[in-house]
Amino acid sequence: MIELTIDNKPIEIAEGRTLLEACRENGIHVPTLCYHPALKPYGACRLCVVELVFKDAEACLVPACTYPCKDGLAVRTNSKAVKKNRRLTLELLLASAYETPEIFTLAEELGVEEIRFKLHQADSCILCGLCVRACSEIVGKEAISITGRGMSKEVSPPFKVASSTCIGCGTCVLICPTGIINLEDVYSRRIEHVFSSDDEPILCKLCGESSAGPYAIQPPEPPLEILSEDTLKNSDELYRR
Numbered sequence: 001m002i003e004l005t006i007d008n009k010p011i012e013i014a015e016g017r018t019l020l021e022a023c024r025e026n027g028i029h030v031p032t033l034c035y036h037p038a039l040k041p042y043g044a045c046r047l048c049v050v051e052l053v054f055k056d057a058e059a060c061l062v063p064a065c066t067y068p069c070k071d072g073l074a075v076r077t078n079s080k081a082v083k084k085n086r087r088l089t090l091e092l093l094l095a096s097a098y099e100t101p102e103i104f105t106l107a108e109e110l111g112v113e114e115i116r117f118k119l120h121q122a123d124s125c126i127l128c129g130l131c132v133r134a135c136s137e138i139v140g141k142e143a144i145s146i147t148g149r150g151m152s153k154e155v156s157p158p159f160k161v162a163s164s165t166c167i168g169c170g171t172c173v174l175i176c177p178t179g180i181i182n183l184e185d186v187y188s189r190r191i192e193h194v195f196s197s198d199d200e201p202i203l204c205k206l207c208g209e210s211s212a213g214p215y216a217i218q219p220p221e222p223p224l225e226i227l228s229e230d231t232l233k234n235s236d237e238l239y240r241r
């Protein structure tokens with residue numbers, strides 16, 4: 001077991017857990033955006049920063065969702081530096097997606113009242129990577145990825161060509177916090193606009209709804225509940241962040 005203190009509270013936790021898991025298991029709230037319990041942590045949004053305090057070195061900020069618990073660590077989750085950093089991150093996120101309810105709620109929680117940056121869009125991609133990881137880790141496909149560098153980073157299918165591996169399951173739509181990925185019913189067919197394959201949509205034998213391609217009716221591409229049995233992940237968790 002590992003022993004550490006979080007907000008002066010002594011905590012014991014099994015090896016291999018992250019600081020975020022230690023906080024959550026001990027009722028300490030840390031805001032998150034790109035974290036999902038069913039996915040590997042990615043450390044993209046930086047909202048979950050906490051401060052590590054040392055006797056003989058300067059304190060530093062680390063993302064709680066990716067930082068492993070270590071013996072003797074002293075962690076602060078609500079210090080002045082932590083709050084200042086989270087507010088700045090939120091301002092940047094708001095500039096990219098200022099009408100996204102989840103981000104708006106986080107801004108209220110953290111007391112962000114003004115945005116000092118130029119507003120880009122009400123709901124653009126914030127590059128949290130949830131859709132990409134869900135496609136790969138939950139659905140078992142790699143229909144989309146984060147491409148480009150710097151300002152031109154974006155989520156897209158390989159070579160920006162409609163992906164033939166997309167099964168139109170909609171997991172990316174479900175998990176995206178900004179709602180930038182949409183499924184639309186067009187002539188009773190469900191078309192996934194951003195990442196869809198060119199395959200003719202057909203009825204899914206499992207749910208009866210139109211889906212996005214011949215691959216959708218073949219195992220192992222069942223809905224999330226069935227996927228959760230395969231992956232031993234709790235299906236409730238697939239819907240929850």
Ligand code: SF4
Nearest residue numbers: 125126128129131176
């Ligand atoms: S499309 Fe949505 S889920 Fe995917 S990276 Fe952008 S904001 Fe995140």
Ligand code: FES
Nearest residue numbers: 043045046048065
């Ligand atoms: S939740 Fe930890 S970096 Fe996003």
